[in-house]
Amino acid sequence: MDGRRLLRGMGLAAAACTAAAVLSGCGGGTAQAGSDGTFFGPSQPLGNETAKTYAVLDGSGNPTEIGLRLSPGALDGLPTTTTPAGTLMLDLPDQASATAFDHVMLNWNPQGHDPVPLFGKPHFDFHFDMVDMATIEGIQPTDPNYAAAADRLPDARYVPQGYAVPPGGTAAQQAVPGMGVHLVDSTDSSLVPGSYDFTQIIINGTWDGRYTFVEPMVTRDWLLTKPTLEQPLKLPEAYQKNGYYPTDYVVRVDDQSGDYVVALTGMTMRRAS
Numbered sequence: 001m002d003g004r005r006l007l008r009g010m011g012l013a014a015a016a017c018t019a020a021a022v023l024s025g026c027g028g029g030t031a032q033a034g035s036d037g038t039f040f041g042p043s044q045p046l047g048n049e050t051a052k053t054y055a056v057l058d059g060s061g062n063p064t065e066i067g068l069r070l071s072p073g074a075l076d077g078l079p080t081t082t083t084p085a086g087t088l089m090l091d092l093p094d095q096a097s098a099t100a101f102d103h104v105m106l107n108w109n110p111q112g113h114d115p116v117p118l119f120g121k122p123h124f125d126f127h128f129d130m131v132d133m134a135t136i137e138g139i140q141p142t143d144p145n146y147a148a149a150a151d152r153l154p155d156a157r158y159v160p161q162g163y164a165v166p167p168g169g170t171a172a173q174q175a176v177p178g179m180g181v182h183l184v185d186s187t188d189s190s191l192v193p194g195s196y197d198f199t200q201i202i203i204n205g206t207w208d209g210r211y212t213f214v215e216p217m218v219t220r221d222w223l224l225t226k227p228t229l230e231q232p233l234k235l236p237e238a239y240q241k242n243g244y245y246p247t248d249y250v251v252r253v254d255d256q257s258g259d260y261v262v263a264l265t266g267m268t269m270r271r272a273s
Helices: 133-137 146-151 220-224
Strands: 007-009 012-014 038-040 044-046 049-057 063-070 087-091 103-109 123-129 181-185 200-207 210-219 229-232 243-245 248-253 260-265 268-270
Touching: 044 087, 049 087, 049 103, 123 220, 123 260, 210 220, 210 248, 210 260
Parallel strands: none
Antiparallel strands: 007 012, 038 049, 044 049, 049 063, 063 260, 087 103, 103 123, 123 210, 181 200, 200 210, 229 248, 243 268, 248 260
């Protein structure tokens, strides 16, 4: 990833990032099962160690959780400047196929990104994408349909409540190559430059009339404090396709492995309507 743009709104900005070069996944989701019903996607190098996706199934074989595990050393030895090595495209394991999600795009931002008063801290962006990698990589201004696809927003009932394109330009003007249109929670009054203490935040996104991703943004320094966070996600009123969707968002550290875990949990079956 070789650039980054910010969405602005409510007199402030919400995060976005510009994608160009990405590292593709190391396989199509070959999974290894743990005794606890956890299944892993292929690992990729990150920092001094690795990152990998996972899915948790219940006793009936239904997904309850998907997420990322960053091994303890993954937060060390990271690039100090923005480079393609700071972007990974991670396949989810096959056991996540009943969920609405296809893969996770991980972006390491060593110098943060604009606006610096809000998001200038070194941090990770985790795009849980609901469209395939080819679709994501095809979101480029060279596509003659780029502007129209950006401006084609989903019906409001398909977007998490309160999330909207910030003022300051059309969706097409704010669209980010390799990602799409980012949405900010318009009810969040804490995003005030000069007073906002960025540790973690949830962004959502759309492309070509579809709700396409959930994006936790998490600072490295906050992860190093070994936080425990569980909070409800804002949810849409309706869904565009059948699948298991999350109700909650979790950040924690595994007591046994020391892995940093960023997860979407409370997976619940939703029917398209």
